[in-house]
Amino acid sequence: MNNIHILSSDITTLHCDAIVNAANRSLLGGGGVDGAIHRAAGPELLEDCRGLHGCRTGEAKITKGYRLPAKFVIHTVGPVYSGAPGDAVLLADCYRNSLDLARENGVRTIAFPAISTGVYGYPVREATKIAVDTVHKWLADNSDYPMDVTFCCFDERTRKVYEEQTARI
Numbered sequence: 001m002n003n004i005h006i007l008s009s010d011i012t013t014l015h016c017d018a019i020v021n022a023a024n025r026s027l028l029g030g031g032g033v034d035g036a037i038h039r040a041a042g043p044e045l046l047e048d049c050r051g052l053h054g055c056r057t058g059e060a061k062i063t064k065g066y067r068l069p070a071k072f073v074i075h076t077v078g079p080v081y082s083g084a085p086g087d088a089v090l091l092a093d094c095y096r097n098s099l100d101l102a103r104e105n106g107v108r109t110i111a112f113p114a115i116s117t118g119v120y121g122y123p124v125r126e127a128t129k130i131a132v133d134t135v136h137k138w139l140a141d142n143s144d145y146p147m148d149v150t151f152c153c154f155d156e157r158t159r160k161v162y163e164e165q166t167a168r169i
Contacts, residue, residue: 004135005150006162012040014152016109018072019065020098022116025054027061027075032118033154042067049075058093060101072105074098078116081123088130091116095134103145111150114158124161132165 011019011033021037024030027049029038038045048063052075055061060076076098079090094115102110112131116122135149153159 003148004132004139004166005148006153006159006166007150008153008156008159010036011111011113011152012036012068014111014150015069016111016148016150017070017107018062018074018102018105018110019068019070019152020060020110020112020115021073021075022113022118022120023055023075023077025056025077027052027055033113037068037073040068041065041073045073058090058097060094060097062101062105070111072102072107074101074107074110076115078120078122081116081121087122088126091122091127091130092134095131096138099135099138099142099147099149102147103142108146109148109150111152113152114154114162117158118154124158128158128161128165132162132169136169 022033044066052061055077057077060074063073065071076094078094079087117124117127151162
């Protein structure tokens with residue numbers, strides 16, 4: 001059975017198969033959730049990421065979780081919001097490609113942050129609709145593969161937006 005969960009928490013503390021990192025193109029750490037994940041995982045994550053040679057916007061790459069409770073970290077690069085129609089396509093690609101990579105690696109439980117809604121400036125309501133719609137469609141299209149998806153929100157305001165979006169599905 002596929003389930004969607006929403007919570008406000010520190011994504012680095014979640015016990016699941018994989019957490020998703022809203023990374024920058026270098027994959028070498030940064031601010032926000034990216035920096036928090038790198039700090040919590042330890043220096044081995046940085047070494048592993050160096051070998052990935054970066055990541056293009058919308059793509060996803062996977063590493064071990066190292067010192068995190070999660071077995072894997074799936075790194076994806078969200079778009080910097082410009083208001084162009086391509087932003088939504090790239091953001092949806094982040095979720096879809098992360099889920100595809102999770103399935104390829106036997107992940108059954110995965111947690112996403114609110115990709116691109118921090119310093120990349122994507123409006124939370126628009127980004128949340130894309131996230132929820134994309135994940136819901138992926139779960140429906142992959143109903144043969146049980147997957148629990150958690151949207152891990154950094155604050156209560158974001159959590160409420162996710163709850164509103166999932167309630168309409």
